[in-house]
Amino acid sequence: MKKLNDTILKAFRGEETDYTPVWYMRQAGRSQKEYRELKKKYSLFEITHQPELCAYVTRLPVEMYNVDAAVLYKDIMSPLPAIGVDVEIKSGIGPVIDNPITSLKDVEKLGSIDPESDVPYVLETIRILTQEQLSVPLIGFSGAPFTLASYMIEGGPSKNYHKTKALMYSDSKAWFALMEKLADMTITYVEAQVKAGAQAIQIFDSWVGALNVxxxxxxxxxxxxxxFFELRKNNVPLIIFGVGASHLIREWNDLPVDVIGLDWRMSISEARQLDVTKALQGNLDPAFLLSDWSIVEEKTKQIIDEGKQHPSHIFNLGHGVTPEISPDRLKKLTEFVHSYSGR
Structure with a gap:
């Protein structure tokens, strides 16, 4: 096993660090030419079902960008087939589900997950990475119940989540049953990732910003x-993240999490002014990485300066890496974050 650079784990725990650590959501894949070549041969699910290949995709950005953490290459949809959800990830669309949830009867048909038998390839990928290949921590993850439910009810991506909200408002029995079913799955799935070797966990509630407080x-x-109460027992840092959810940040601050991920809509200073006490992660708008470097540098300095007012800041983007972003730009950004924050 390689010597571990645990800087990011210290930051997750709110401890002082010598520099601001950095990782990027969707850093594995997307814009890397090596990944694009693989995607000509394999789908996302096909890659994740091959542990050695999946470990390579996960490890690649660590070696390419010198980031302070790896994030497991998989999708929030990965555990759903195990509980009976027929999901396919279609290019240019995203997850498509042929058997959407419409009633309590549909919820009651859902099964439970046994990670060792249902997703052994995910756990084996984690073991390969943490026991043999990585010198930085591995972040595992899961989708949160609302975000998973939104795909399961809408049948795919949505801009307004009208079907999801309609079920939530009109059939609370079905809604809360679905929430508990997905909570059970999330807890079991995440605990298996930690047992296999994941050293931090991010829960993506990507679309919960569609709800009011x-x-x-x-x-x-x-x-x-x-x-989060159950996951705390595993003694690894816990992160929550969503898009367009700044109005929920005080609610998140109440949760038993270690880190709150911000998108670009709220600055770190604004979050602190709302008495948010958790470690903060973020939050450069990915679109800036398509602009002149002088603009990237200016915005990055601002984020780092605000983050350093409190000991616990992890640099990230406000959402995931997009396919248009140059790998060279991400490498340069990582170098800049390290050098500027370490002064």
Whole structure:
């Protein structure tokens, strides 16, 4: 096993670090030419089902960009087939589900996950990476119940989540049953990742920003409290992240998490002014990486300077790496974050 650079784990725990650590959501794949070549031969699910290949894709950005953490290459949809969800990831569309949830009867048909038998390839990939290949921590992850439910009810990506909200408002029995079913799956799935070797966990509640604060408190927060309460027992840093969810940040600050990921809509200073005490992660708008380097540098300095007002900041993008972003630009950004924050 290689000597571990644990800087990012210290930052996750709110400890002082010599520099601001950095990783990027969707850093594995997307813009790398090596990954694009692989995608000509294999689908995402086909890559994740081959542990050695999946470990290579996960490891590649660490070697290419010199980031302070690896993030496991997989999708938030990865555990759903195990509980009976027929999901396919279609190019240019995203996850498509042929058997959407419409009632309590559909929820009751869902099964449970046994990670060792249902997703052994995910766990084997983690073991390969953490026991043999990585010199930085590995971040595992799962989707959160609302975000997973939105795909399961809409049948795929949505811009307004009308079907999801309609079920939530009109059939609360079905809704809460679905939340508990997905919470059970998330807890079991994440605990298996940690047992296999993942050293931190991010829960993606990517689309929960579609809800207002009152609805979040009633329909979502209790299940998130349960998930994080159970996951705390595993003694690894826990991160929550969503897009367009700045209005929920105080609710997230109440959860038993270590880190809150910010998208680009709220600055680190603004979050601190709202008395957010957790470590913060983020939050350069990925679009800036397509602009002149002088602009990237200016915006990055601002984020780092705000982050250094509090000991716990992890640099990241406000959402994931997009296919248009040059790998050379990401490598240069990592170098800049390290050098500027380490002064």
């Amino acid at each position: 009152a609805d979040y408190r009633y329909y979502i927060k209790p299940v998130m409290e349960r998930i």
